[in-house]
Amino acid sequence: MAPTVAERIAARLAALDFDGLAELYRADALLDVSVPSWRYQLLGSDAIRESLREEAGYLTEGARVTGQRVTPTDDGVVVELQVRFVQEGEERQWREVHLFHTDGVAITEHVNYCTGIWDAATIARQAVEAPMVRP
Secondary structure (H helix, E strand, O other), rough: OOOOOOHHHHHHHHHOHEEEEEEEEEEEEEEEEEEOOOOEEEEEEHHHHHHHHHHHHOOHHHHHEEEEEEEEEOEEEEEEEEEEEEEEEEEEEEEEEEEEEEOOOOOOEEEEEEEEOOOOOHHHHHHHOOOOOOO
């Protein structure tokens, strides 16, 4: 049985395959992104593809998903993601929640809430001041 669009979305995010993810959007899809102190929307798969390529530009060869939770919904999937990578010789990370709405074949709407990129000092401070009780 072929994977569902929700399964393909989750797999492409787990692989940090933003080009592959871009292939799953309807031509008239909406992307709605909230990052610290900013929110923007893009309409159309071409604009979304370009935005995903910009996001991929932050990643280096050592980028890895260190946490992922996938929750199917009636019309899509929710994907929680944590990514770590090295930039300018320093470990960095971001966390985000993706809400994907589909028509069963392709993505029609994608809402993304992202923490923004944490530098090594922020990661270390958080570990001391607010240690996680779960990994």
